[in-house]
Amino acid sequence: MHEHGITNEVVHQIIHACEDEGIEKPKKIIVELGELTSYKADPVLFYFESFKKTYPLLENSELEIKEIKGKVKCKDCGNENGVEHSPLIICPDCDSANLKVLEGDKIIINSID
Numbered sequence: 001m002h003e004h005g006i007t008n009e010v011v012h013q014i015i016h017a018c019e020d021e022g023i024e025k026p027k028k029i030i031v032e033l034g035e036l037t038s039y040k041a042d043p044v045l046f047y048f049e050s051f052k053k054t055y056p057l058l059e060n061s062e063l064e065i066k067e068i069k070g071k072v073k074c075k076d077c078g079n080e081n082g083v084e085h086s087p088l089i090i091c092p093d094c095d096s097a098n099l100k101v102l103e104g105d106k107i108i109i110n111s112i113d
Contacts, residue, residue: 002038002039003039003040003043003044003046003047004043004047006037006039006044006107007043007044007047007048007051008047008051010031010044010048010107010109011048011051011055011058013109014026014029014058014109014112015055015057015058017109017112018057018112021112023112024057025057025060025061026057026058026061026112026113027060027061027062027113028061028062028064028111028112028113029061029062029063029064029109029111029112029113030064030065030066030109030110030111030112031044031063031064031065031066031107031108031109031110032065032066032067032068032106032107032108032110033065033066033067033068033107034067034068034070034103034104034105034106034107035067035068035069035070035084035085035104036070036083036085036089036101036104036105037085037104037105037106037107038085039107041065041067044063044065045063045065048063066110068103068104068106069082069103069104070082070083070084070085070089070101070103070104070105071083071101071102071103071104072089072091072099072100072101072102073099073100073102074091074093074094074096074098074099075096075098075099075100076091076094076096076098077091077093077094077096079091079093079094080102081093083104
């Protein structure tokens, strides 16, 4: 599953952020997971639990995932709409594929406490 790779990247970003901020034992980490990334929350949580065994810094950490819906703006009709991940995303108002993604296409560490 490709969630293993992205979880590995997120774990390394968390470790670097903790080092930069002087956080020795993070308790709760909140990650925003965009629906348009095609990553699924359950496998990310599963792999995070696995990585916790490798990195003592994370052994008592809880990962919370907030799923972010996809949102696009049509460059043709100008309307903004919520969209779901699919092979072809089109504007529900005018059927154009000329879209700008506004939300939901990233995985972001929101907070580390």
